[in-house]
Amino acid sequence: MLRLNLYRWICFLIIFLLIQQFSFSQNLELPRVSPAAEITQTIGLSKIIIKYSRPGVRGRDIWDGLVPYNEGIPFPWRAGANENTTIYFSNDVKVKDQELLAGTYGFHIIPSNETWILIFNKQYKAWGSFFYDSAEDALRIEVIPERIHFNEWLEYRFENLTSNSADICMHWENLNVRFKVEFNEVEVVLNSIREQLSSLPGFGWQGPMQAAQYCLDNDISYDEAIRWIDQSIQRNSNFSNNIVKVDLLLKMGEDEKAKQLEKIAFENASEGELNIYGYQLINKGRIEDAVSVFELNLNRHPDSWNVYDSYAEALNQSGNIEGAIKNYEIALSKAPEDQKERIQQILTTLNNP
Secondary structure, eight states, rough: OOHHHHHHHHHHHHHHHHHHHHHHTTTOOOOSSSOOEEEEEEEETTTEEEEEOHHHHHHHHTTTBBOOSSSSSSSOOOOOSSOOEEEEEESEEETTTEEEOOEEEEEEEESSSSEEEEEEEEESSSSSTTOOOOGEEEEEOOOOOOOEEEEEEEEEEESSOOOEEEEEEEEEEEEEEEEEEEEEHHHHHHHHHHHHHGGGGGGHHHHHHHHHHHHHHHTTOOHHHHHHHHHHHHHHOOHHHHHHHHHHHHTTTOOOHHHHHHHHHHHHHHHHHHHHHHHHHHHHOHOOOOOOOHHHHHHOOOTHHHHHHHHHHHHHHHEEEEEHHHHHHHHHHSSSSHHHHHHHHHHHHHHHO
């Protein structure tokens, strides 16, 4: 009898669980009161992703009301609704000047009348803050919220973007919480370059040249840059990679080697290569150097309308308006029909300042 009752109990339990599972699987997916949201920001090669649910004010008292001001007891605010608000950093980052490793974090807040505590917790798969454990905190920072215009729906956004940093803002009702995140983007890019050059980009001449150019532009890792530019030159010696090596040698104090290589590079440069290099110099603010390069190109190719056009542009940027007008007029006389209107408009502007 005991064995029979046990058997019946086990059968009942199995049936009950199956019914429960079947019941749960029949739940409809319906719109949430606090809809899910996700924002992504790329900074250089680094990425930040924030996932959260957006509650609305809906006429309620939010601060020190719906969201109580306390000491995080029994648990902090989930910084949103529903599941954990999460913040993902693709690379190691500084958050308000404090180090935080790459990864995904549950984001929580302890608000108060003055200073708020923002928490980055290693547990990010929980529901809200109900299973929050301070022992899992990776970082805590303190901020003071600012009063701004009313916002019905809780919103995260990125502001004050630079090449390696951004402000993350959380704005709800009339308060805005802001904190700065910053990547060592030069090191991030350099590590990415090393990885990429071990794959397909490492087989050609362009990839190593671009890597060397990045080092040159950011004044870093000259030894690696020289190795990369030598690889590029070995695979396809041309004006572009030789000039990068010239600039690297100058940075490294190898002036004599740079001068010799520069002479060879310019002797073998085509009209197009000199023209491109001149514009690269303009983009770097080296206007007088650009004028010299375009002048050299003009002496070699006196019948090219494009050389006169480029030379005139450099003269204009250097402040030599008279010289610019003279060379634009020559360019206009030699240019194809589809370029004449543009050059004429420039001349009209220069002649009527």
